Amino acid sequence: MDILKNFYIFPNAVRRKEGSEQLKLNIEDKRFHFYHTNDNNTKHIIIDAELLADGSSTMVLYNNITGDTYALYNFRELLQALDMMPSEFMQVLNQRGFMQIDKSGGEVFVKMFLLEGDNELASDTNDFSALNHCTKDYIHPLDWQYSWTLHDVHGSLCNDKLILQMELQQSDFWQQDIYCSHGGQAVKLHPGVNEVRFNYNESESVYLGAPNCRYKGRAIDVQRLLEQEAAK
Numbered sequence: 001m002d003i004l005k006n007f008y009i010f011p012n013a014v015r016r017k018e019g020s021e022q023l024k025l026n027i028e029d030k031r032f033h034f035y036h037t038n039d040n041n042t043k044h045i046i047i048d049a050e051l052l053a054d055g056s057s058t059m060v061l062y063n064n065i066t067g068d069t070y071a072l073y074n075f076r077e078l079l080q081a082l083d084m085m086p087s088e089f090m091q092v093l094n095q096r097g098f099m100q101i102d103k104s105g106g107e108v109f110v111k112m113f114l115l116e117g118d119n120e121l122a123s124d125t126n127d128f129s130a131l132n133h134c135t136k137d138y139i140h141p142l143d144w145q146y147s148w149t150l151h152d153v154h155g156s157l158c159n160d161k162l163i164l165q166m167e168l169q170q171s172d173f174w175q176q177d178i179y180c181s182h183g184g185q186a187v188k189l190h191p192g193v194n195e196v197r198f199n200y201n202e203s204e205s206v207y208l209g210a211p212n213c214r215y216k217g218r219a220i221d222v223q224r225l226l227e228q229e230a231a232k
Contacts, residue, residue, distance in 0.1 A: 001049060001050070001107055003030055006108065006173065007110045008132045008133075009114065009121055010111065010113045011118060014116065019039045021039075021115060023036055023118070023122065025122070026123055026124050027125055030048060031048050034099060036098065047060075054105065054106065055103070056102070058073050058101040058103075059097055060098045061097055062096045063095055084216075102147075104174050105174075147171060147174045148174055149168075151167040151169065152166065153165070153225065154166070154229060157226065161199065162200040164180070165195050166180075166194055180206060181208075181213060182207070183203075183204040184212060186212050207219050
């Protein structure tokens with residue numbers, strides 16, 4: 001595992017609290033040592049990349065209500081349970097996100113979000129200045145580059161069956177199987193053009209990811225899709 005191979009820094013990305021606040025990241029072997037100093041109090045978070053599960057998404061967060069900095073190891077699953085996008089999670093639950101680590105195929109993809117006014121990541125062990133520095137509008141395109149995208153999605157109804165055609169483009173980084181799920185039914189997709197059939201449930205959208213996941217950031221609004229198809 002090359003822990004810096006897929007490491008991206010987003011300067012000036014997170015709202016800074018009043019008072020003294022600083023982020024620092026040290027890397028020792030495969031362990032991230034994250035430091036958040038807030039009003040002279042420093043919280044030290046250790047994340048061992050070797051121990052993270054493939055397909056997992058880990059987020060280092062600061063809770064603005066409790067004042068605690070912590071690592072959330074099931075970030076993607078929690079978003080599904082709360083039916084939220086990451087931006088909604090931060091806003092509604094009053095959180096700030098500093099670091100996200102996705103793991104697949106034994107490799108990690110890391111996004112580091114710096115405080116307002118900070119352009120370089122402080123460290124006692126590494127010089128991060130030569131790594132990729134990105135603006136906030138590149139977050140979603142970068143996520144797609146390291147996971148997968150759908151293209152040419154079409155849908156129709158036939159005898160209470162929902163028929164979907166779609167093209168799946170999967171990155172080399174993302175090694176987990178991708179499923180298309182609808183109302184408790186799940187079909188594994190393959191790279192390229194797919195056609196899937198479900199018993200239609202008009203109250204449910206279609207979700208992409210793990211079997212029977214429910215992350216609305218990776219959802220197909222079936223009603224809207226069918227209306228668009230009918231209007232052609």
